[in-house]
Amino acid sequence: MNNIKSTSLEAVCFAGDRMITLLGLESTPIGVRFIHQQDEITESEVLLKQHRYCQALMRARRGEHVRLDAQGINCPAAAAAFGFRPLPENLQNGKGLVGFGIVSDERVGQAMFAHMPKFEAGAIQAIQLFPLNQSQAVPDVVVVEDQVERLMWINLAYLNAIGGERLTSSTAILQASCVDSTILPYLEQRLNFSFGCYGCRDATDLSASETVIGFPVWYLTCIMQHLEFLAQKAIPTSRAKKAWAALQKQTTHVPIERFQNS
Numbered sequence: 001m002n003n004i005k006s007t008s009l010e011a012v013c014f015a016g017d018r019m020i021t022l023l024g025l026e027s028t029p030i031g032v033r034f035i036h037q038q039d040e041i042t043e044s045e046v047l048l049k050q051h052r053y054c055q056a057l058m059r060a061r062r063g064e065h066v067r068l069d070a071q072g073i074n075c076p077a078a079a080a081a082f083g084f085r086p087l088p089e090n091l092q093n094g095k096g097l098v099g100f101g102i103v104s105d106e107r108v109g110q111a112m113f114a115h116m117p118k119f120e121a122g123a124i125q126a127i128q129l130f131p132l133n134q135s136q137a138v139p140d141v142v143v144v145e146d147q148v149e150r151l152m153w154i155n156l157a158y159l160n161a162i163g164g165e166r167l168t169s170s171t172a173i174l175q176a177s178c179v180d181s182t183i184l185p186y187l188e189q190r191l192n193f194s195f196g197c198y199g200c201r202d203a204t205d206l207s208a209s210e211t212v213i214g215f216p217v218w219y220l221t222c223i224m225q226h227l228e229f230l231a232q233k234a235i236p237t238s239r240a241k242k243a244w245a246a247l248q249k250q251t252t253h254v255p256i257e258r259f260q261n262s
Contacts, residue, residue, distance in 0.1 A: 007217055009138055015224045016133030022231045023150045027061045028131040031139030031217070032182055035067070035126040044136070045128060053078040053127070054177035054200035057212075060129035061145055065136070069126040075199065078178040082127065083119035102174070102198055112172045117184045143181050143214040145206060151193065151213050153235055157226035158191045161219060169193045176200050181214030191215035 016029050045065040048056055052075040056068045070084035080087035090096040094109025103109045132142060144151060159167055169192055171180045176197035184192045193213040200206055215223070 007138055007220055009135060011221060012135045012138055012217065013133050015220050016131065016135065018224060019144075019154075019227065020133070022227050022235070023146070023153055025144070025146050025150055027146065028063065028133050030057055030060045030143040030145070031128075031130050031132045031135045032057075032141040032143055032214075033128040033130075033137055033139045034124045034186070035128060036123075037125055045130070048072045050074045052199065052203050053082070053182075054204050054206075056127070056129050057143060057145065057177050058204040058206070060131060063131050063134075065128075065130040065134070067126050067128050075178075075203075077113075077116075077175055077199070081116060081118045081175060081179050081183055083121045083123045086121075087113060097174075100198065112174055115172070116175065117170075117179055117187055119183065119187075139217050141182050141186050141214050142217055142220055143177075143212060145210060145212045147209055148211055151211060153227060153230055154213060154215075154223060155191065155193060156234075157223045157230060158215060158219060160226040160229070161222040167191070167193075171195065171197075173197050174199070176212055181212045185214040185216055189216050191219065 012031065016031075019025060019029055045067045048059075048066050048068050049072045051068060051072055053068060053073060054075075056066050059066050070079065073079045073082070073084060076085075076088050077091060079085050080091075088096070090099075091113055092110065094103065094106030097103045097109035097112065098106055103112070128137070128139075130136065130139075132139070144154060155167060159165070169180075170184055171192075171194045173195065174197050176194040177200045180192055180194035191213065192215075194211060196206060196211045200212070206212070
């Protein structure tokens with residue numbers, strides 16, 4: 001995709017480590033690379049079986065180099081989104097989401113899948129996932145799972161990089177890892193953020209206070225430049241909560257009734 005070759009492998013690995021340091025991430029950002037027939041497959045990675053895509057992300061986030069293909073992926077919605085196999089009928093007609101208790105109306109479930117961004121059938125053969133700071137090849141997409149406040153700064157760095165336009169997100173609160181944070185950023189070549197979803201919160205160690213974002217790798221360099229800038233003042237100032245401390249000090253001797261009656 002656009003300018004991907006301008007991002008060197010060395011720069012990708014450095015960015016993976018530097019992002020952890022600047023933001024205090026609890027785990028590494030993840031590199032995601034889409035494998036086509038002509039692409040070389042890394043020998044050191046683990047070929048996963050019976051895994052959901054969000055679980056593959058979790059393993060890469062924790063330091064593993066893994067690969068997921070049509071035979072290994074066991075989430076039917078993600079398999080359809082990556083073009084590995086057709087969406088099952090019970091998901092197409094909305095009955096499946098009603099059964100999970102995600103929606104109360106089959107028509108809502110139908111619409112959620114009808115508007116799902118996805119790859120064409122057979123567009124990719126497999127997916128490589130690896131810790132960004134240990135990349136052996138330049139990824140297509142960078143995915144980051146962590147606390148919301150930490151991901152907020154990546155969003156702000158991206159906003160700086162694109163000139164200040166307000167950010168928009170696309171999500172169905174469904175397929176947050178596969179569609180929202182991986183496929184959509186690749187297809188639309190932009191950052192996308194999500195609140196997570198039923199599936200990834202059920203199937204992985206993602207905590208209630210964590211979520212996931214993704215962006216095309218060719219934004220990585222400029223995002224890191226702006227994170228370095230934000231780390232000089234904005235991040236430490238915000239985290240110091242001096243304004244909150246001042247308010248607490250100001251209201252220590254003010255009777256609570258004053259606020260109740262105002």
